[in-house]
Amino acid sequence: MLNIRGNRQQFCDRVDRRDFLSIGTLGLSGLTLPGLLRAEAASGKSSHKSVIMIYLTGGPPHQDMVDLKPNAPSEIRGEFNPIATKLPGVQISELMPRTAGTLDRFVTIRSLVGSDGRHSSFQCATGRPFANQPQGGWPEIGPVMSQLYGPVNAAVPPTIDLSMHMEHLPYNLPGPGFLGQSHAPFKPTGESLADMTLENIDVSRFNNRRDLLNKFDDFKRHLDKKGLPRDADAFTQQALDLLTSSKLADALDLSKEDPKVRQRYGEDDPRILPYSNKGYQGIVSKFLTARRLVEAGARVVTVSYADFDWHSANFKHGRKVIPLLDQALTALVDDLHDRGMQDDVTVVVWGEFGRTPKINANAGRDHWTKVCCALLAGGGMRTGQVIGATNKYAEEAVDRPVHFSEVFSQLYYNLGIDPTLRTVDDLTGRPRYLQDDFKPLPEVC
Numbered sequence: 001m002l003n004i005r006g007n008r009q010q011f012c013d014r015v016d017r018r019d020f021l022s023i024g025t026l027g028l029s030g031l032t033l034p035g036l037l038r039a040e041a042a043s044g045k046s047s048h049k050s051v052i053m054i055y056l057t058g059g060p061p062h063q064d065m066v067d068l069k070p071n072a073p074s075e076i077r078g079e080f081n082p083i084a085t086k087l088p089g090v091q092i093s094e095l096m097p098r099t100a101g102t103l104d105r106f107v108t109i110r111s112l113v114g115s116d117g118r119h120s121s122f123q124c125a126t127g128r129p130f131a132n133q134p135q136g137g138w139p140e141i142g143p144v145m146s147q148l149y150g151p152v153n154a155a156v157p158p159t160i161d162l163s164m165h166m167e168h169l170p171y172n173l174p175g176p177g178f179l180g181q182s183h184a185p186f187k188p189t190g191e192s193l194a195d196m197t198l199e200n201i202d203v204s205r206f207n208n209r210r211d212l213l214n215k216f217d218d219f220k221r222h223l224d225k226k227g228l229p230r231d232a233d234a235f236t237q238q239a240l241d242l243l244t245s246s247k248l249a250d251a252l253d254l255s256k257e258d259p260k261v262r263q264r265y266g267e268d269d270p271r272i273l274p275y276s277n278k279g280y281q282g283i284v285s286k287f288l289t290a291r292r293l294v295e296a297g298a299r300v301v302t303v304s305y306a307d308f309d310w311h312s313a314n315f316k317h318g319r320k321v322i323p324l325l326d327q328a329l330t331a332l333v334d335d336l337h338d339r340g341m342q343d344d345v346t347v348v349v350w351g352e353f354g355r356t357p358k359i360n361a362n363a364g365r366d367h368w369t370k371v372c373c374a375l376l377a378g379g380g381m382r383t384g385q386v387i388g389a390t391n392k393y394a395e396e397a398v399d400r401p402v403h404f405s406e407v408f409s410q411l412y413y414n415l416g417i418d419p420t421l422r423t424v425d426d427l428t429g430r431p432r433y434l435q436d437d438f439k440p441l442p443e444v445c
Contacts, residue, residue: 048152049344049379049415050294051141053302054287054329055124055163056351057171057280058309061365062373063357063394064318066092067110076357076393079315090386095322098330099375104384105333105342107376107444111388111397114404115353115369119309120170124350125302126177127408127435134426136178141411142300143176143183144434147424148417152297155247157186160293162286163304165189166279173302178426185302188252251296254285261335262288266327272306272320280307282321284328291335294345299415308351312362333377346379346414348407357393370396374407379414381444405438413440 061078063069068082068091082091085100092100092108099106116123122130125140139147142159151158161173176183250256265288272282282305290301305328306321329349336342354372355365371390377383389399412419412434419434426432 048297048299049346050298051300051346051348051379051411051415052287052290052294052332053124053141053300054347054349055121055302055304056306056308056325056349057121057166057168057304058119058307059351059353059355059367059372060308061310061314061318061355062110062371062390063355064093064314064365065096065322066108066373066375067390067394068093069357069392069394072357072393075359078359080318087384087386093322095318096326098326102330102333105337105377107381107383107441108386109374109376109388109402109407110386110390111399111401112350112354112372112374112404112407113370113397113401115372117353117367117369118170119168119367120174120352121172121304122170122174123352123404125173127405127411134178134428134430134432136427137174139177139179139183139424140173140175140185140300140302141408142185142302143179144424145299145415146176146183147179148422149299152299153247156251156293156297157248158297158299159183159185160298160301161185161187162189162289162293163187163302164279164281164283166304166307168278171279171304179424185300188248247296251292251298252289254288254292257288257292264327264331264334266324266331269320269324272324273317275307282306282324284324287328287332288335291332291341291345295339295341308355310355310364311360311366312364314355314359314364316363329375336378342378343380344378346381346411347377348374348411349376350374350407354394357395371401374402376407376410376444379410381410381414383444385443387441387443402441403438405435406441409435409438410440410444413445 063076064078064080068080069077070082071077081094083094083097083100085092085103087103090103090108092103116129118130120130122128126138127141128138140159142161146158149158163173166172173185175185254262262285266284268285269282270276273280276282284305286303290303293301305325308321310317329347333347336345336347351372354368354370356368360366371394387400388397388402390396391398409419412422417434420436420439422434423431424434
């Protein structure tokens with residue numbers, strides 16, 4: 001075995017960095033990837049790590065959820081009261097009693113900084129600022145995992161987007177960027193879901209067609225050394241894999257879930273906001289679907305939830321939106337623990353920025369980019385802690401500012417990747433680091 005000596009550094013799953021480098025070089029001594037996977041299976045260790053991202057569109061009000069300021073003036077503290085949590089001395093909003101009771105399973109970040117200030121999912125999905133993008137654009141984390149590792153199971157796409165289509169187009173995920181459409185997140189909604197059903201077609205016919213396509217491909221490559229476009233081959237393969245297996249359809253079918261588990265997540269509320277018909281609904285069953293998908297083999301699943309862009313009626317909307325999130329989120333984290341998946345699946349909950357400390361004339365909070373919040377769970381991290389603090393009015397970070405990109409580096413580390421060493425090639429063939437400068441969170445490893 002070839003060993004590369006260097007400084008010791010641990011992943012959040014307690015795997016030593018030096019050991020990881022030794023494992024990563026096994027291919028040089030004759031052990032191929034299939035052999036490595038067989039060895040992992042024999043040892044009982046899984047190489048399947050996943051991320052579930054809950055995107056809180058519009059920017060959630062940090063001072064009404066996890067960073068309340070009860071001693072501030074009324075025009076800042078708002079209408080909600082803090083309550084005690086399972087962590088001594090730590091309080092969060094009265095609208096989140098379930099999270100309060102299980103806060104030992106979360107990492108609460110109260111000092112998230114570096115917001116791009118854009119009403120967009122881009123920074124939450126890519127970990128990058130929107131400006132100065134390479135040709136084709138930065139890819140989301142899901143397409144990166146698709147490009148680096150491909151699917152865990154051929155019948156389950158590595159990256160899946162369960163988000164609703166939102167009227168404000170930048171809220172919708174930005175896509176695979178320069179990695180190309182073959183790595184785009186699969187959206188199992190609308191026509192895509194209907195197309196997954198075979199009507200009176202024998203599956204064996206697809207095997208014959210697959211063989212025929214392979215023969216045509218071989219012939220074409222003899223005529224043209226460049227071969228068919230990469231994406232065309234990938235799309236054909238993905239379509240055949242999805243159609244000839246029920247694994248994805250079964251994961252999406254919540255009727256196959258234990259009704260008691262389904263009930264724990266709460267009831268969907270498609271009219272949770274006055275403008276929910278524009279794509280901002282409280283569909284909490286998607287949280288359960290996300291768990292079923294990572295269990296089936298998905299590497300990254302993204303779910304958008306409701307909307308938090310409350311320039312008016314902040315407290316009226318909060319009383320409906322936040323408690324339902326509280327129930328679904330804690331059900332998801334508890335579910336992962338119940339199934340022994342808490343070390344393999346990372347949950348991240350965040351939005352693109354925070355809200356103004358001062359309440360406006362319409363009982364709303366406006367955009368605030370100086371500081372916001374995030375919740376993390378699972379991933380083998382050391383949970384049960386609060387990172388960072390803001391000043392007395394929740395205006396800015398005064399202790400341990402945490403950059404968006406630090407959280408993103410943590411997500412990659414939980415997936416078993418050092419983002420400051422690993423690269424993907426852009427459209428010019430230039431290798432691009434997954435993260436340029438930011439290391440993961442030392443507090444959780």
